[in-house]
Amino acid sequence: MTQLSPETDGIEPGADDIRPTVSQLEEEGDAAADYIEELLDVADLDGDIDIDVRDGRAYVSVTSTSDSNLRLLSKPDTVSALQELARIAVHTRTGAFSRLILDIGGSREARQAELVALVERAIQRIEDGAASASLPPMSSYERKVVHDIVAGEGFVSVSEGEGRDRHTVITAK
Template sequence: MRNVTAAGRNVDEAVQSGLQELGLITKDKVEITVIEEGNKGFLGIFGKKPAIVKLVEKIDPIQQAKLYLQTIAEAIAGKSDVTVQESKKTVRYHITGEKAALLIGKRGQTLNALETLTQLALNRYPGQYKNVTVDAENYRLKRKETLSQLAIKLADQVLKTKKSIQLEPMPSSERKIIHDTLSGYANHQIKTYSMGEGENRHLVISHKR
């Protein structure tokens, strides 16, 4: 957390001096403590004192989580860049680099672990909660297409055999993809629901009798 003590002819000037030293533009990025309001002195000469302020840069949880993710990514896959897209409820981090594929893991397991860690890092600050998505090599989009195709294939099998199919355990985001894909499929003859707890939670595709 960066901080600086700055002086000026008045408080505003001292604040601007501190912002310039920190490389910031607006006051909303810092916490300001006025140490000395300053004094023009008698006739602007005698007893003159400068205004002194202390500026402490505010923590940006989203940027802190980005730095945390980038540190882990570079420990695994070498030089990596992380870009951020923020919406009202979700923050999306996308990792690029020559060896970014190493961050995906078998069926996205490594990527899912990075996502969990980044979400914990982001939401550890009071009053801060957002959903986090971590992606690399556009894996999430490719995985979504694969799961959607798999869902339809299995649903057709269920329609034919009238027997339920249990899928392998997967994170809630992937279960939702399958659920959304089959919502209303085949004139609502198919239903999906989750079973199990924790890491064993999985989706079941069944026929509506």
């Protein structure tokens, strides 16, 4: 059982604890943006790319006007797959493992809202008398977001399970 804290920034124990520099993260963002830009060109999709560095990660966001066809790529599974491909592109260019986060058409914001609602329902179960509440399996980034939401609500969360079955369990303090 692993409890994550804001200090670990979602890095599981045993992971490489060496944090990349801001310039390395900017290079990751540039490599990922180049890859995504080429993909958009090939697919004839419109989008503006923004790169940001925060919380020890590179964030690449693709946005467009409301009448754009970018929504074709903004489904959660598609964003996750493209994020993994962008991470591979970064690794190919830099030789370093990347933890970059890709957002397409506000997909991360939408998922954040879903996670907040999921945590609120779990906390309600605990307040109604349950000893704990387990959430469904999710990615390490989503578990990190959940840990932050749970901590903000004054509860405790831990990650349990392995691989695709890794999930978050919430308990009262």
